[in-house]
Amino acid sequence: MSTETLNQRCFNFSAGPAVLPELVLEQIRDEMLCLPGVGSSVLEISHRSKEFGHILNDARDRFRALFAVPESHDILFLQGGACLQNAMIPANLLVDAEQTGDYLITGSWGKKSSAEAHRFGNMHVAWNGDDDNFCRVPDSSEIHRSANPAFVHFTSNETIQGVQFHTEPDAGGAPLVADMSSDVLCRPVDIDKYGLIYACAQKNSGVAGVTVVVIRKDLLERCSDRLPLYLNYAKHSAADSMANTPPTFAIYVLGLVCKWLQDEVGGLQQMQAINEQKSNLLYDIIDTSQGFFQGHARTQDRSIMNVVFKTPNAELDAKFIAQAAAENMTTLKGHRSLGGIRASIYNAMPVEGVETLGNFMKDFLKANG
Template sequence: MTERVYNFSAGPAVFPLSVLEQVQRDMLALPGVGASILEISHRSGAFTTIIEDAEKNLRKLLSIPDDYAVLFVQGGSRLQFSMVPMNLLGRGQVADYIITGSWGNYALAEAKKVGETRVAWDGKSTNYDRVPDRAELNLEPQAAYVHYTDNETIQGVEFQSEPQVGDVPLVCDVSSNFLSRPIDVRKYGLIYACAQKNAGPAGVTVVIIRKDLLKRSDPNLPGYLNYDIHAQNNSLWNTPPTFAIYVLKLITEWLLNDIGGLEAMHRRNADKARLLYEEVDRSSGFYAGHAKPQCRSLMNVTFRLPSDELTTQFVAEAKKRNLTELKGHRSVGGIRASIYNAMPLAGVEALRDFMAEFRRKNQK
């Protein structure tokens, strides 16, 4: 087998090896079907079972109530930045946005093209290193919805619990921490996540929407952009990304059967993240964490080194140890270690040990 590295990419990202092996095994012929997943119709019995199982598994993992629809769409989370206001923000209404980093800003910029928006809180003044307290939120009680980003992938800032917004539907971008821990779906009007971090390959985005909100979708919207049409057609209005949905189904099986559900996944993720943050905290400032400790992401661990030269050296030396994709996003700099569900503990331990060694050699 080709040697595999520990891949800390922010997405598309590391997969469970057992899932990759199964994809490889099934690639030429799905068991009982005699054709590849790449070759079968989205209307075939075999694919119907796959998409139904994918939905069933998501419902089980997240305890999704029956009055919520699960949609599989394309266009990534970026398309959701537009579809959310196109469907949920009526004329004369306003939508509130809580901005805790880059992705929240991108979502807001797209929503502004569609309708009226407000900023309920913006963490820019401290360079997006934390999430707001309840008292800091400046919410409009009549808003069509409140949008926030549960985990800011670039800054490494994560909400520990959902913001309290009263009766206004809460809309959440969970792209980079989807399926990393349990969430109480009932608290949300809509949540969305592109798959390519924790849930599968790029190409499919999961939308979970409370069914009463489907009534807001204007029938004059272009068909693909209309949530109600996707819901009425069980995500088969057009040809869905069949391969991506198949792999998503395998990932959900891995979470249910190998990991034991999202409580167990959350414990593993917390244990992994702790190893890196402990090294940051004992480094006497050599590694400077970006996020305030109470808002640290379990998925994207972000920190800076004392200089750009040391950062470059860190990334290069790590790569020689098969620890790859550690360079921080260009807008923030420093290091970002993305340690999604499928990153094994051994990978995080190897990074922690490398960090300790690099510090011993380079700390003045």
Template sequence: MTPVFNFSAGPAVLPREVLLEVQNELLDWHGSGMSVMEMSHRGKEFMQIAAEAEEDLRAVMGIPSNYKVLFLQGGATTQFAMVPMNLLRGRSVVDFVDTGHWSKLAMKELRKFGATPHIVASGEANGYRDIPAEEGWQRNPDAAYLHYTSNETIGGVEFQSTPKTGDVPLVCDMSSNFLSRPVDVSQFGLIYGGAQKNIGPAGLTIVIVREDLLGQAIAGTPTMFDYRIQAEGDSMYNTPPTFAIYVAGLVFKWMQRQGGLKAIEQRNIEKAALLYETIDTSAGFYRCPVDKPYRSRMNVPFMLADASLDEAFIKEAKARNLLQLKGHRALGGMRASIYNAMPLEGVRALTGFMQDFARHNG
């Protein structure tokens, strides 16, 4: 079978060997006679799966013991509400770094709780082509926390280091570069992200929260939205997304077999460098709208100089088994998402096609 390379921004490509494991275990998990999809979340079989998934995630990320790991539902978008419900703690201002679409949606949700987003820095004036330098941020010392999006999936800008916030808890929407590089979890108050980029199927959201931030939810917080309740119930206050947790656990083990996050990061650097080099050396046929120091390793937006060729590009790419390259409707053009599971072979196939297309249409 000719390999197909899926550049979707999410739900996204999963490691092939993980999918084969899922296929092999689909009807009978480890001799239990049950598919994971059929198991009780309270049964010993699934409890083992969930415990191993958390243990492996802690090992992969180096999560300290004073942090809780929650396997939740509702996507990262639900966290735009859950974070202020749990972390405002009587304060009315939250610091935000505005880097584009997802930052704006998080700020919009915050306002529903009577709190004010204080924008410490924004890339809007520059078309979200960069991230303002941290030394120029205008922080509010009374902020409940500082929120940032480490990688904007649509705009393709990515933080290359972790902001320093002192005593103010740092909150990160890490959805689209979660587990793509090592991070020091101890620098964060809370990390959250949807699983459907680098971790597993859509339907699972992971929250990593420092224990001292639990137990101070605002009055009226729904039970399911209270981090303390979820932590006390080991993410099983109700039925969790069992199959998605199972697949995520397999991906965590796959990451360990790859050599961990340092090795994965090096491969991600190599893939991104190859794709950006192809764009930048195309004599203007392709262009990336993001300034070089802020370019994402995960989501690479690019435009053709002649937009009338866009449809032909997508059609011919599909004929070469290069799928899901159309850019987000808010930005247009193309977007190649090259998450952990995208092999270097896939990026080479894409860049080879891009060079051929430019030669035939330039």
């Protein structure tokens, strides 16, 4: 292959780690050997240096401004992904033996989250969409909370099933806890409604290795000194996310992504409009394909981040994926647990990428429908 071919960028529909804004990648590249005026790469500077202090504060300030996080909530940058949060949430919040961790299970990730809670206390499934093959979120009348929830947990967007909450479930006064790993920053959110929000960065806000936690400050009082240091939200909060060496590069990238959302996109309302435009483009093709393309999620619960669908059979699915790859659209294969096709169209996926996929879908329908 020629150098040009070797370095040609594709439209990358990966579910995560996923596409980043090209402007962000270019800045990372340009600064890789030397942060301007610092004499070292961002990879090489001490987390205690004033230069990294500026990077950390800038990332936190931009995230706070962009996501409209009120001063009642703290912002933490942690490691271990959503996986470690699944343990930290009940470990920190489920401290009263009379209380229960309530979970709404709308897909694979919600199921995983709920599976850790019993190690720390009482777990209650307030709704489970497993019988419906996780194709929808619950109607409010279907949610059955426990008598005394310590918190109510839900997954705002299920990456694998392409199912998204478009309004918050009612927590009945208990702290609402949300895994927003795959849709954080895709739209404005009323943070006042939440006790805790967590999101690993590699889908919509940066790279693998950092997880943002937004926690209502009064909940920090629940965190027990008996917890190991790394598992204790209060310790991370008191140390300003520097209880140990934070994932410096991933925090730097998160800051650059927030800057891109502010300066290039214009904020989360604009981002939401673009995300709706992109996802509608694909859903419209699915809906007008006379059943050739079949979406997984119930219409009103469809995700604006992960468009999950299939063709009439697995053979055609495979043909679709292979032909798309040949036309520089990569990673369209559905998750191994569900099969079919999945187009993840996070914030950083350009409209042009979705239009290219849309045109490909129309051509594929004509040729195979």
